[in-house]
Amino acid sequence: MERNCKTCPFNSKAATTLCDASFDQLSENHLVLKFKKGDTVIKQGMYSTNVVFLRTGLAKIHLTGPYHEQIVKLIKAPTYLGLPTTFGDKINQYSVTAVSDVEVCFIDVQVFQTILNENREFSHEIILELCRNELESFRRCANRTQKLIRGNMADVLLEFSEKIFLSDSFTMPLSQSDLANLVDTSRESVSRVMTEFDKDGIIKVNGKQIQILNKKSLKLISQNG
Numbered sequence: 001m002e003r004n005c006k007t008c009p010f011n012s013k014a015a016t017t018l019c020d021a022s023f024d025q026l027s028e029n030h031l032v033l034k035f036k037k038g039d040t041v042i043k044q045g046m047y048s049t050n051v052v053f054l055r056t057g058l059a060k061i062h063l064t065g066p067y068h069e070q071i072v073k074l075i076k077a078p079t080y081l082g083l084p085t086t087f088g089d090k091i092n093q094y095s096v097t098a099v100s101d102v103e104v105c106f107i108d109v110q111v112f113q114t115i116l117n118e119n120r121e122f123s124h125e126i127i128l129e130l131c132r133n134e135l136e137s138f139r140r141c142a143n144r145t146q147k148l149i150r151g152n153m154a155d156v157l158l159e160f161s162e163k164i165f166l167s168d169s170f171t172m173p174l175s176q177s178d179l180a181n182l183v184d185t186s187r188e189s190v191s192r193v194m195t196e197f198d199k200d201g202i203i204k205v206n207g208k209q210i211q212i213l214n215k216k217s218l219k220l221i222s223q224n225g
Contacts, residue, residue, distance in 0.1 A: 004023075005026040005030065014122050017119065018119060031105070032055065033103070034104075038098060040095060040096070040097055041097065041098060042094070044064055044095040048082060048086045051109055052080065053079070053106075054077040054079050054081055055104060056103040057100045058074060059074070059075045059098050059102060061073050061095070062097065063094035063095065072140075073137075073140060074159075074174075081104075151221055151224065152183040153179075153190065153193045168211060169212075171208050176191055202214045
């Protein structure tokens with residue numbers, strides 16, 4: 001397992017700004033663990049004692065609401081997890097669960113805080129990432145509430161293709177129930193829309209294998225909601 005943080009192939013953009021002394025601090029105060037698909041990486045309501053960095057794999061952020069568990073978004077490595085919680089009230093406000101097998105780096109929060117205080121460029125990059133995540137959350141919220149199910153499903157398929165798998169052919173990582181949760185609809189509605197997309201020649205569905213055949217049409221459905 002990688003011990004020298006400076007040579008880690010999964011370093012964030014922020015980490016590339018660090019000096020050797022800061023990398024030494026990180027190398028001495030981190031732990032890398034592997035999680036299987038379905039394992040809990042961060043649990044809502046628990047005390048946060050580490051900065052968590054997703055090195056490899058795919059995970060989902062979800063939280064317990066008034067009536068049910070809500071999937072907020074999927075996260076692709078490499079990226080930080082739970083920074084708002086870690087530097088906020090110290091209690092995890094949401095859970096993170098592995099959607100695939102993942103590797104996660106746990107960094108001592110006090111060491112991370114010291115590095116933030118001592119490295120202006122590093123702090124700047126972390127702030128930029130938090131800002132991007134917040135703006136993305138606003139966009140997702142607007143889309144969920146204003147688009148119809150076809151528009152939301154088109155968004156999900158485009159995200160898998162263009163941001164997560166970087167391919168028009170991929171294996172769907174979520175169950176239909178999780179997809180329904182992600183876009184705030186029923187499992188039956190997800191199944192119906194996927195069948196419609198398949199019959200219209202927009203995608204080809206073979207079990208969990210998805211192939212996007214007409215991305216232009218999918219983007220039009222996304223734009224029109």
